[in-house]
Amino acid sequence: MHLARFPRLSLGQFPTPLEALPNLSRFLGGPTLYIKRDDNTGLASGGNKTRKLEFLLADAVRQGADVVITQGATQSNHVRQTIAGAAKIGLKTQILLERRVEKFGEDYQRSGNVLLDNLLGGTVVDHLPAGTDMQQAMETLADTLRAQGHKPYVIPGGGSNPIGALGYVACAEELLYQSSQQRLRIDRIVHATGSTGTQAGLLAGLEATNSGIPVLGISVRAPRAKQEENVYALAARTWQLLGARGEFPRDRVVVNSDYVGEGYGLPTSGTLEALRLLAQLEGILLDPVYTGKGMAGLIDLIRKGLFKKDEHVVFIHTGGSAGLFGYRQLLEQQG
Numbered sequence: 001m002h003l004a005r006f007p008r009l010s011l012g013q014f015p016t017p018l019e020a021l022p023n024l025s026r027f028l029g030g031p032t033l034y035i036k037r038d039d040n041t042g043l044a045s046g047g048n049k050t051r052k053l054e055f056l057l058a059d060a061v062r063q064g065a066d067v068v069i070t071q072g073a074t075q076s077n078h079v080r081q082t083i084a085g086a087a088k089i090g091l092k093t094q095i096l097l098e099r100r101v102e103k104f105g106e107d108y109q110r111s112g113n114v115l116l117d118n119l120l121g122g123t124v125v126d127h128l129p130a131g132t133d134m135q136q137a138m139e140t141l142a143d144t145l146r147a148q149g150h151k152p153y154v155i156p157g158g159g160s161n162p163i164g165a166l167g168y169v170a171c172a173e174e175l176l177y178q179s180s181q182q183r184l185r186i187d188r189i190v191h192a193t194g195s196t197g198t199q200a201g202l203l204a205g206l207e208a209t210n211s212g213i214p215v216l217g218i219s220v221r222a223p224r225a226k227q228e229e230n231v232y233a234l235a236a237r238t239w240q241l242l243g244a245r246g247e248f249p250r251d252r253v254v255v256n257s258d259y260v261g262e263g264y265g266l267p268t269s270g271t272l273e274a275l276r277l278l279a280q281l282e283g284i285l286l287d288p289v290y291t292g293k294g295m296a297g298l299i300d301l302i303r304k305g306l307f308k309k310d311e312h313v314v315f316i317h318t319g320g321s322a323g324l325f326g327y328r329q330l331l332e333q334q335g
């Protein structure tokens, strides 16, 4: 895989740690659990978008952009990391936020990632209603900026296009290298999947190295068939961008959508349990939107006996703990 031929910036600290979760593993009675700490990428409180942005913002620089446009839900981790990454290379950001979640009051609207977005110098141009065609809204904003003589670079929601997914091709390589360094056999990888770049990149990277490790995406939003279709489409395009031979195998794409609950950004009781277990058994902060749901899925599937006791399962911590502060009321109510 010739990742070196793609332009890339250094925005984070890699490799991120690959650590054991001894207390959680004991609490659940096996399999043996590990965690890949992509919450520790080092860019303004970290997260999975940092890996994607190393490639995306390098592409923006190559194209001579002077402003970056992106979009996300109000408490988007992607938006926060994009603003931070752009700040680091001296680019302004113009942000569109989608009011996808209305339930959690003032903290949700103003604290957590929103507070950090402002501190990092991002300009929130507009708040749009849930269900808006956000890609179209960004294109319209880009046209306006172009008419004013700017050179905007548009990053899709979650940074999920083939260039962004290269970040998780790189993560797959990193994980395989670490597993051989640490003499650790990885039987399975589990993580939360949303805009699909993480899973698509991982799958493409693992397939290119013929590792055979299965990846399970726990959906935070879309139903299974839809999410699998979306992950597959991006994995296939990323596969092409890599110049890999043949078709990307459809049967590598596996998503479980049983843990979405009432919808995106709405934590379930399982989410809250997962947040507490990781905090209190391992001193690790998950997040209420993605990793809390992903971990809730992993815990429930372990309890249902899906994994063998002697398996080694790696959960990828994709970040997002800054979002906890947007959910103060809910977390206080639930003790």
Ligand SMILES: *Cc1c(COP(=O)(O)O)cnc(C)c1O
Binding pocket: 047, 048, 049, 077, 078, 158, 160, 192, 193, 194, 195, 196, 197, 198, 199, 287, 290, 291, 318, 319, 320
């Ligand atoms: C964006 C995000 C995800 C989902 O990754 P995708 O590449 O969008 O599927 C998972 N966890 C956190 C914390 C995120 O911010």
